Amino acid sequence: MVRTRCILAGVAALCATLLWASSAGAQELVNITEAGFSPNTPGMPTNAFGSATITSTTGPVPSPIRHVNVYGPAGVTLDLQGTGVCSEAVLIQSGPQGCPANSRAGFGGGEGIYMLGKELVEEKYTLDFFLSDNRPGHTKLVIFLSGSTPVIVEIVLTGTVVAGPPPYGLGFSVDVPPIKVLPEASNASAKTAFLTLGAHNVHYYRTIHGKRKLFHVKGIVLPKSCPRSGWPVASQFTFEDGSTVMAKRTIPCHRR
Amino acid sequence: MSGALRPPASLPSALLALLALAVFCAAVPGAAAAAPSAVIRPSFAPDSPGARTSFAFAYTLRDPEGEGEVPSPLRTMQVRLPAGLGIDLRGAAGCAPARLRSGGPAACPASSLLGRGHAQLEVHAGSQSIPEDAVVSAVRIPDRAGHPALAIFGRGDTPLQEQTISTATLLADKAPYGARLAVSIPPIPTLVLEPDASIISFSLTLGGVRPHAAGAFTVPRRCPPAGFPFAAEFGFADGSRTTATARVRCPGHA
DSSP, rough: OOOOOOOOOOOHHHOOOOOOOOOOTOEEEEEEEEEEEOOOOOOOOEEEEEEEEEEESSSSOOOOOOEEEEEEETOOEEETOOOOOHHHHHHHHHOOGGGGGGEEEEEEEEEEEEETEEEEEEEEEEEEEEEEOTTHHHHHHEEEEEEOSSOOOEEEEEEEEESSSTEHHHHHHHHOOOOOOSSOOOEEEEEEEEEEEOTTTTTEEEEEEEEEEEEEEEEEEEOOOOOTEEEEEEEEETTEEEEEEEEEEEEEOOOO | OEEHHHOOOSOOOHHHHHHHHHHHSOOOOOOOOOEEEEEEEEEEEEEOOOBBBBBEEEEEEOOOOTOOOOOEEEEEEEEEEETOOOOEOSSSOOOOHHHHHHHGGGGGGGGGHHHHEEEEEEETTTEEEEEEEEEEEEEEEEETTTTTEEEEEEOSSSSOOOOEEEEEEEEETTTTTEEEEEEEEEOOOSTSOOOOOOOOOOEEEESSSTTTTTSSSOOSSSOHHHHHEEEEEETTTTSSSEEEEEEEETTOOO
16 A cells, blocks of 8 residues: 555644634644534534635745644534445545445545645645444544546545543544655645535435335534533644644534 | 555556646646536427326436536526417415425425426535435415416435425416426535535426316417427526527327
């Protein structure tokens, strides 16, 4: 298996609405342009979504992302009954079309950037998230990143569902290896990213006792109560230059 | 945690790299938004002149980029119907749009149901084009600005459970057409931050030969030598437009 580099800021976009942070040594700025839960109803299945821009104070190309942790609010649960799984091997061999429909966990995309000589090259990419393990407590993801213009890039990543530190709850963690789309190009970075995870309105047919029944996959389920200040979420980007950006945010609660 | 470069399906990696380099080096021409192509398929059953009939109307839309691509979402449609086509909606009860929205066609009077059909939709999410089948019902709703109106209720269950209501108004048209159905199609949301769904194919059968069928459709009494003319104009979310025409052969013509 060839290890390569990847742009995966999209996963971090899950966590917050507006983030602007840089550590002492870091020159990267993360601006979450949109984030939330849809629907935003306590106790209900939801889609978590977000979009972000990543910039650098030192130039047009931010440092490549090497690791992302994303944390949702405490009390978020996963109900993966009715889901399927897709192995990393299948995704590598066959692409997203090879994965069962009920293993889909989310979608995303964005715009990457890299240097080729003195020229800046921008490339749009997409993200397809699948469950590779849907057992409670062992949940894992496989992520298909692809771009087609100007250079074809197809990369499979893996992520692990983790428990975040208080006041956060479930989240996920993704190591992002370097990605070099051409041998002479710089490692690719992410300029923008967007992501939607979850399955609040996803239904599949299942055969139960010989009868075909429509089954609702719940996926991400919001906590039954929402703190007065909103649901805390966070993401932590580690960049190739060694800097780390920890961004925190609260998503307002839906009040009836 | 691993990052795996997916091997190309059939090309050797060196060839793929060359291809990628060639694509990269080539200038990308600025492409104007081309309209999807459309095909319409109207039909009468039975097709005897003057007979009460079931009128079926179907269309398919294809992205100009070809197979695997999703056309821009449809927003408007004008269906032009042949002169002489009899459309009598007086026997159909009206259903309040709010009632239709909250409870679907089942919440409406049975006599408001004008017809049924199905549609196939597609959404581009991530790197994938995902199909979704929907059941379609045409329901009589109160007149709009003095013109007969109907709602086209669509509901898809898997993978996304979504419903949408398009509204259609029946208007007079000029020869060789007799009437046109002006249809407004709302955006069909899928996932947050992902594109709206696009209709790929659609078919609807209105009326029927049963005496108690809501709405009465009758085949024109006179058939032009080239057949009954139909046309449709489609307007898409990206601003592009396309048209399609078709003729239904006269009864007895091979």
